[in-house]
Amino acid sequence: MLKILKYSFFDLMRSRWSYVYFLFYLLLGIVLLFLNNDLSKAVITLMNVIIILVPLIGTIFGVMYYYNSKEFTELLLAQPVKRSSIFLGQYLGVALSLSMSLIIGLGLPFVFYGIFNSGAIWDFSLLLVTGAFLTLIFTALAFVIALANENKIKGFGYAILLWLFMAVIYDGIFLMSLVYFEEYPLDTFSLVATMLNPVDLSRVLILLKLDISALLGYTGAVFQKFFGTNFGFILSSLLLVIWVAVPTFFIQHMAKRKDF
């Protein structure tokens, strides 16, 4: 698997898109920091980027890479390589190169800005770690969709739909159920609903770490109490890991059964 990972990774590292992605983050970081000059504000803008754009890019790149590397895959299938290694290797290749573009692209301007001497270093690291997790999660989901759909157009469509659901529609349903059931105690419900969607979970984790947490008022206090404890922190990390592990398991499972 490591060999496949290596080839996928280098293949992507040389592709134009990785550079575009990397340069985008580099530029974003520079613009945010050196034109705005306000670190905590930059971190907030970055949060918006990370919870919306990172999943979208992960999804699109995942699907695109899968369909584009069909030849590579077929070549590998005839070689003495384990099937699941091929797909897991490719998946990790994409996910890791995307995460690296994100971390280095955003990290460089912040390092030059002097993040290491700033109190925001932990918020910033949290931001990057959640970004990496979201990349892993959405790339894996994209691979599952691509494996399930031979048709490229269909695959793309479902992938975009998935992103739309996670990033937008889910919150719509969430909001409506909160308003609809407003007479009932909603703390547990909102806690669970937040934990079940990786986008929301990341958003709330970042919000709570940032100073905005006070805005969340009483609800925020409940969340702060939950996520502030070791239990909450471990549980939310665990959920993110599960969100990576489940689709990864599906990749492996589906890869075993697929004909080429």
Add this chain to the structure above:
Amino acid sequence: MIEIDNLHKKFGKNEVLKGIDLTIDSGGIFAVLGPNGSGKTTLIKSILGMVVPNDGIIKLNGASIKQSWEYRNDIDYLPQIANFPGNLTVKELIKMIKDLRSNKTADDERLIDLFKLQPFLDKKLNNLSGGTKQKVNLVLTFMFDSPLVILDEPTTGLDPISHIRLKELITAEKQKGKTILITSHIMSFVEEISDEIVFLLEGKIYFRGSIADLKTKTEQPDFEHAIASMLSSSYA
């Protein structure tokens, strides 16, 4: 060498292989023939494990290939359409495949020389012509010394000189005592090199034997007509 027992494969509703029983012994050249859609490529891909059969057992050297991948170390495969990752160079591709089968010694220098591929080594695969790609494909296939060689339409896109080189190459491999499985549409090529043919029709083995047997059975003087007669009789 290869034992296939009651092999079934469906793609959706389309039943491609309907119970194939086939035993191929070590040594010799076997041609798998049949009209388009008869299941030749599916059969070959099943042996390679690229297609997962619905039913039936495939054994290679007495061991089932199901859920295993190490056996592919003993197979060299030439795919029908040479699809390669486009942004790799020829050199990198060869290096990568060698890396994946690092337990084997590779004979790539001789083959590159044979097909005169030196000028293309640093070119990206995207920029190669179909014929050149096929030559690269051949190098990748023949550079390892595996006991089983599977060639799916090996002559596609080759110029006459390379065609002759290929025939020489296949004959040389046979001399080493290897088993070679070929599918091809070029009848003269098949007739020239194969020891035994397997004729597939609508997912079943319609005929198996030497070319001479076929001619006798169909009462036709030449191979091409024999095949044609077999087809027309089956469709009649």
Add this chain to the structure above:
Amino acid sequence: MKKRILYTVLFFCCTVVVTFAQKTIEVCASCETTTLTKAVETAQPFDTIKVKKGTYAEYNIGITKPLTIIGEGNPVIDGQNKGEIITIESDNVTVKGFTVVNVGTSYTTDFAAIRVVNSKNFVIENNTLKRLFFGIYLQKSNHGKVLNNTIQGDAVNEYNSGNGIQLWYCNHVEVAGNTVKNVRDGIYLEFSDQIEIHNNKSTDNLRYGLHFMFSNHDTYTNNLFENNGAGVAVMFSKFIKMYNNVFRKNWGTASFGLLLKEINDSEIEGNLFEENTVGINIEGSNRIEYKHNDFKSNGWAIKVRGACYANTFTKNNFLYNSFDVSYNSKINDNLFDKNYWSNYTGYDLDKNGIGDVPYRPVKLFSYIVNRTPETIILLRSLFIDIIDFSEKVSPVFTPDNLMDNHPLLKPTDHDRNR
């Protein structure tokens, strides 16, 4: 007015008379008089008592005659937690330059470091108060000054802590240049009118930095209120002028920069509200003018909670707040005009510095949050941005006449040096 002149003339006469008659008593460990209590007892009205450097363990020092008491070299009066320390019950008393520590704590009596009862013309200046219950407690006292004192409390709970400077039934008092820290309410006014509060720093207090109850015609200017439990509260009062104050970092689940409750006919001008959970929280307040204020990086810049009429908001700068204005009803009787809104996305084709499209400061999401507070958990979700946008295009839930018809394109430059 006549009466006042008479008083002044009288006062001057007295002072002149007294200046000739007065003498100075010195207090120190090796002096004839070793305690302040003793000095106060022996002193004649209008005498001056000079207390030298040292620590004096005294409490319940009652001053019942006009005296000028000056600490030289910052003497310490240690009340040993036994009760009140200095009680002034006479007009024309000055207490200056002391460090007063260890006031007794009681659940039944409000012990203070320095208390002024029923007196006029008092001056409490340059004192440092520490480890206290109540700091400076003025009751029914008028025409006095509380200047440049430092009050450093160590309050932990609201129920057993007191206020830094408290005014109860007082008027015409000047409170200026004081620093109040870590008490319950920094400065507290109850039934006190015509009070001038300026250039104070009230920070890190448990409850409010400044707190008005039933007090009218007061003015506070150029004060700093930072990091207080809940900010500044002005309740049940009228005719209050609030100029050029800074309200910063009042940050917490129930915090605000300024709370207005049942207050009418007031002016809020030239203030800076920065990084508060809620900049101004307004309830039942009418005819208030908000001018030239900066609202910067607050959660909510202005939160209007019902029954607020005829208020005007002009020439304010709303900069990078999560929510600019929040309303909990569809009715609007307040005017927003010529403000600068950093969230404004309109254009100015005629280049007159005023946006051609009105700005709607109330977002749909803030309306939803008012209705169902739990929904705040969706803050900064993409879905919320989308519905906010659609509401902006065609308002359904938010007051449709609530808009700034002349949004400025550049922040107003305020002149704070008036």
